[in-house]
Amino acid sequence: DTGVSQDPRHKITKxxxxxxxxCDPISEHNRLYWYRQTLGQGPEFLTYFQNEAQLEKSxxxxxxxxxxxxxxSFSTLEIQxxxxxxxxxxxxxxxxxxxxxxxxxxxxxxGSRLTVL
Amino acid sequence: xAKTTQPNSMESNxxxxxxxxxxxxxxxxxxxxxxxxxxxxxxxxxxxHGLTSNVNNRMASLAxxxxxxxxxxxxxxxxxxxxxxxxxxxxSGTYKYIFGTGTRLKVLA
Numbered sequence: 149d150t151g152v153s154q155d156p157r158h159k160i161t162k163x164x165x166x167x168x169x170x171c172d173p174i175s176e177h178n179r180l181y182w183y184r185q186t187l188g189q190g191p192e193f194l195t196y197f198q199n200e201a202q203l204e205k206s207x208x209x210x211x212x213x214x215x216x217x218x219x220x221s222f223s224t225l226e227i228q229x230x231x232x233x234x235x236x237x238x239x240x241x242x243x244x245x246x247x248x249x250x251x252x253x254x255x256x257x258x259g260s261r262l263t264v265l
Numbered sequence: 266x267a268k269t270t271q272p273n274s275m276e277s278n279x280x281x282x283x284x285x286x287x288x289x290x291x292x293x294x295x296x297x298x299x300x301x302x303x304x305x306x307x308x309x310x311x312x313x314h315g316l317t318s319n320v321n322n323r324m325a326s327l328a329x330x331x332x333x334x335x336x337x338x339x340x341x342x343x344x345x346x347x348x349x350x351x352x353x354x355x356x357s358g359t360y361k362y363i364f365g366t367g368t369r370l371k372v373l374a
Contacts, residue, residue: 152308179360190352190364191309203360239308250297250356251316256308 152257154240160263161230168226169260173242180223181254182215183239184208191239197223230264237261269353274369277343285338285368287353292333295357300327300338302349303367309352312338348372 153172161167173180178199183191194213195205199220209215212230217223227234237259245252270288277283289298299314313320313327315336320327326339340347352367 181360181362183364188366190350190366193361193363196360198360241308250295251314252356252360253299253311253314254301254309254362256310258306259308 152240152242152255154238154257154260156260157258158261158263160265162265163232164229166226166228167230167262168224169238169240169262171223171225171240171242171257173222173240174244174255175221177242177244177255178220179243179245179252180217181241181243182223182225183241185237185239185259186235194225227262230262232264235262235264268363269355269365271351271353271365271368273366274371276371276373277340278373279345280342283340283343283347283370283372285340285351285353285370286335287337288335289353289355290334292355293357296355297357298327298329298333298336299354299356299362300325301352301354301364302347303352304346304349309364312351343370343372345372345374 155170180197182194185191194209195215197217200217212228215225239259241254241256243252243254300312301309303309313325315327328337350367350369352364354362
């Protein structure tokens with residue numbers, strides 16, 4: 149297993165365009181997370197999946213953002229009508245855990261850096 | 266969500282021990298204390314976690330205060346590769362790992 153993979157690593161787009169990021173988690177992991185990180189800040193939680201169910205979306209995730217995890221495997225994060233404020237690193241993480249444990253360890257991917265011109 | 270407070274930055278000399286503090290005065294009984302670090306241009310990396318007792322692994326040690334309101338990540342011999350941002354996070358029975366701004370560790374050769 150090569151860990152959590154994210155694609156593309158870098159994306160430059162013009163304002164108003166749509167972009168999609170893909171995350172392939174560690175295969176046996178049932179939980180998948182998306183975070184966003186801007187320069188000088190820690191990662192901010194965006195959304196979380198338990199298998200294929202999206203259980204929570206942060207208020208940071210506007211209507212232009214949508215995430216899916218079909219069949220509980222890979223996940224995609226789509227941003228429609230991108231704005232310059234969307235420029236950030238988008239991080240995916242996965243973990244194996246049950247609902248009751250705070251001991252779950254996250255494994256992060258290297259991230260997808262988005263630049264909106 | 267319980268919050269943590271960390272110094273913005275710290276410096277250490279190479280080959281010396283580093284003690285990275287974290288205050289979490291509002292910690293609840295079910296909150297685990299996790300530490301992650303983030304090297305430049307990489308995603309965060311798990312370092313260590315604990316609940317009540319001190320923990321050791323190949324990367325570091327975690328010392329947890331008796332009242333659990335603070336903890337310290339200990340790197341026994343800092344190397345240049347340990348230069349990173351270190352995050353202290355509290356988690357409980359939820360999935361939400363809330364990162365703060367962390368401590369930027371600079372290791373001097």
